[in-house]
Structure formats: structure tokens, C-alpha cells
Amino acid sequence: MPQTIAFTKGHGTGNDFVIVPDPDGTLDLSDDQVAVLCDRRFGIGGDGILRVVRASAIDEGRELLAASTPSSGTVEWFMDYRNADGSKAEMCGNGVRVFVRYLVDVGWADLDGAPLNVGTRAGVKTVTRSDRGYEVDLGPFVVDDSGVLVRTRGGGAPRPGVGIDVGNPHVVVALPDDAELEGLDLAAQPLLQPEPPHGANVEFVVPSDPLVHEGVGSIRMRVFERGVGETLSCGTGVAAAALAVRHWAGPAAPDHWVVEVPGGTLGVRMPEVDGERHVLLSGPATLVYTGEVTLA
Incomplete structure (x- = not known):
């Protein structure tokens, strides 16, 4: 049976994404499905997919939660980022800002008075508001x-x-x-x-x-x-x-x-x-x- 899903289109300085809300982790997008969604002629078009999923509902997120400490802060949301060809990627600096903007706009998180931690395949990234919009700590390099x-x-x-x-x-x-x-x-x-x-x-x-x-x-x-x-x-x-x-x-x-x-x-x-x-x-x-x- 064909499946109909909701999406939001977003971008950070032209780096654009198809945002797919899946808080409970029930959606299993194949590489081909991701590639079609990101196709600029046959799909929505984007440089990648941002699946919005609770950290507790995805294996990589559960690994982060298991390794977390009281000093590292809580992590509710995981950014499951996929490139336009369907491959998984560790991180996306523009994507994580767009991801947080989406969470705030739909009321699933807020940045009023406190930073927001986001789980990624490159670890937990902390996002705050800034004069330019949003600032993400990418960590050590x-x-x-x-x-x-x-x-x-x-x-x-x-x-x-x-x-x-x-x-x-x-x-x-x-x-x-x-x-x-x-x-x-x-x-x-x-x-x-x-x-x-x-x-x-x-x-x-x-x-x-x-x-x-x-x-x-x-x-x-x-x-x-x-x-x-x-x-x-x-x-x-x-x-x-x-x-x-x-x-x-x-x-x-x-x-x-x-x-x-x-x-x-x-x-x-x-x-x-x-x-x-x-x-x-x-x-x-x-x-x-x-x-x-x-x-x-």
C-alpha cells in the first residue's frame, strides 16, 4: 500500500532539506525513497532528508542515551540525516539549525532560556539562538x-x-x-x-x-x-x-x-x-x- 507522509521544506543559506516528522520512529525510508524525495525533477527536491525522531526510538539515539551523563544534559530528539543519494551522514551544520527551527516552530522544543541538545551520528550537538539566527557547537575538531x-x-x-x-x-x-x-x-x-x-x-x-x-x-x-x-x-x-x-x-x-x-x-x-x-x-x-x- 502506498504511504502518505507529511513533510516540511527548509533551508539554511540555500542548503535545502526535506524535513520528515517521525517522532516514534515508525517510518523506514529506503535509500531509493530518499533519493526520489530529494530529486529536483521527480520529487520534492533537496540536498538531504532530516528525519525528526526521538532519540529513544532509533538505535543510534539509544546509544547516545546509554552513554550520556548528568553533565552532558538531556537529549530528546535525534537528527537522522540522509544525503540526497540515500546514504547516511554523520552531521550537517546547516541541517541541525533547520532541524531545531522545525522543532521550535511545531512546539516540540523551545530555546527560551536554555540551549537545546540534538543527537546526531557525530554525537550530541548543542544549539542556541544567536544574532545570525541559530548557533551550533560542532565540538572539538x-x-x-x-x-x-x-x-x-x-x-x-x-x-x-x-x-x-x-x-x-x-x-x-x-x-x-x-x-x-x-x-x-x-x-x-x-x-x-x-x-x-x-x-x-x-x-x-x-x-x-x-x-x-x-x-x-x-x-x-x-x-x-x-x-x-x-x-x-x-x-x-x-x-x-x-x-x-x-x-x-x-x-x-x-x-x-x-x-x-x-x-x-x-x-x-x-x-x-x-x-x-x-x-x-x-x-x-x-x-x-x-x-x-x-x-x-
């Missing part, structure tokens, strides 16, 4: 400077990249100017040598001139997301790009950054939290429309 070569279609010789892990894997490549950034052919997936075991999102960045103004760094970026393709924005990719440029710039580099992507502008900061450096991402979250769709 890892910089891997061992070297990856990145080749794009028609881009000539491969370029070196730096690996950045912010709960999901990224490779960031520096470009000299806006002309090269705008001329990239990202219709095809960039080739990585060596290829990371689970693939990686690839960000291409150009520093602003000047790089730092009044203590805030500024860069532009384009991104190819694994399992999706080029997107207008990638939240974790924005964080990774800022971290990479900060790493290249050296110890005097600032801890506050503004990153321009084709879909808008996001903020990144790197404060010390409990003696460990974290990366936080801030930006808007927009809900566009709601509807119902019948699954094939």
Missing part, C-alpha cells in the same frame, strides 16, 4: 596536515588540501583568487589522492583582501558534498574552511570568521570550552512550506 591531492575536472594539476574533521570529514583547498573559484567545474566529483576511507566533502576557498578586518577573518567558499554534489552551502564545510585558513595563517590568526557561500553568509568562531578548543557555526534557518507526499 581535528586538523590532518598529512596532505591530500585534489583534482577537479578541467582544473589542470592537482592541488594540495588539508584534512579537517568536525564530526564528518572534509578536505579544504586554497585558491589564489575569485576567478579560479568561480571557474571551477564542480559538476563532477573532485578526485582525492589518497581517497579517505569514507570519502570527504571538498571545500575550495579564497581569502578576502584583507584577510582580517577588525579582528574577524573573511573568506569565500564553494563546496562539493559527498553523496550530494555541489551545494549552495555546507555548514560543517564552512567551519572546516575557516579552520583550514586559520591553520594556514598561523598563531596570530583570529578565532572569529565570516564565510561567504553562494547561498549567503555564515559565522564561525573557535572558543575554548572546558579547556578544549571547539568550533561553533552560526547562521539562519528558514522553513519554506509544508505538504504531504505519497511514497512509491
Whole structure:
């Protein structure tokens, strides 16, 4: 029997998602169903699916609950994020803001006076309100400077990249100017040598001139997301790009950054939290429309 489900369409700086409420975890979407829902010609269209499910109703959420401590806070909701091809992903920085915006709008959570914890495959992420909309603490990060070569279609010789892990894997490549950034052919997936075991999102960045103004760094970026393709924005990719440029710039580099992507502008900061450096991402979250769709 065909099944009709409710959905909401949302986006964060153009990185768009089909939000599917499934609080009790009764919906089992196949990879093919996810791919059709995300198809921009035959489905609703989106860079991924955000299934809204209680942490107690999904295996990964129950694992988080079992490992939680009183100091880590409560986790009621789990963001089951799937890429547009149906594959599971660890995290999505734009997606988690849109996820929280949905929870607040439908009355399943609030941000009045307290942060909200969201379960993800990359652990628990804490979201608060900010001047830009919502800010998510992506947690600690890892910089891997061992070297990856990145080749794009028609881009000539491969370029070196730096690996950045912010709960999901990224490779960031520096470009000299806006002309090269705008001329990239990202219709095809960039080739990585060596290829990371689970693939990686690839960000291409150009520093602003000047790089730092009044203590805030500024860069532009384009991104190819694994399992999706080029997107207008990638939240974790924005964080990774800022971290990479900060790493290249050296110890005097600032801890506050503004990153321009084709879909808008996001903020990144790197404060010390409990003696460990974290990366936080801030930006808007927009809900566009709601509807119902019948699954094939």
C-alpha cells in the first residue's frame, strides 16, 4: 500500500532539506525513497532528508542515551540525516539549525532560556539562538596536515588540501583568487589522492583582501558534498574552511570568521570550552512550506 507522509521544506543559506516528522520512529525510508524525495525533477527536491525522531526510538539515539551523563544534559530528539543519494551522514551544520527551527516552530522544543541538545551520528550537538539566527557547537575538531591531492575536472594539476574533521570529514583547498573559484567545474566529483576511507566533502576557498578586518577573518567558499554534489552551502564545510585558513595563517590568526557561500553568509568562531578548543557555526534557518507526499 502506498504511504502518505507529511513533510516540511527548509533551508539554511540555500542548503535545502526535506524535513520528515517521525517522532516514534515508525517510518523506514529506503535509500531509493530518499533519493526520489530529494530529486529536483521527480520529487520534492533537496540536498538531504532530516528525519525528526526521538532519540529513544532509533538505535543510534539509544546509544547516545546509554552513554550520556548528568553533565552532558538531556537529549530528546535525534537528527537522522540522509544525503540526497540515500546514504547516511554523520552531521550537517546547516541541517541541525533547520532541524531545531522545525522543532521550535511545531512546539516540540523551545530555546527560551536554555540551549537545546540534538543527537546526531557525530554525537550530541548543542544549539542556541544567536544574532545570525541559530548557533551550533560542532565540538572539538581535528586538523590532518598529512596532505591530500585534489583534482577537479578541467582544473589542470592537482592541488594540495588539508584534512579537517568536525564530526564528518572534509578536505579544504586554497585558491589564489575569485576567478579560479568561480571557474571551477564542480559538476563532477573532485578526485582525492589518497581517497579517505569514507570519502570527504571538498571545500575550495579564497581569502578576502584583507584577510582580517577588525579582528574577524573573511573568506569565500564553494563546496562539493559527498553523496550530494555541489551545494549552495555546507555548514560543517564552512567551519572546516575557516579552520583550514586559520591553520594556514598561523598563531596570530583570529578565532572569529565570516564565510561567504553562494547561498549567503555564515559565522564561525573557535572558543575554548572546558579547556578544549571547539568550533561553533552560526547562521539562519528558514522553513519554506509544508505538504504531504505519497511514497512509491
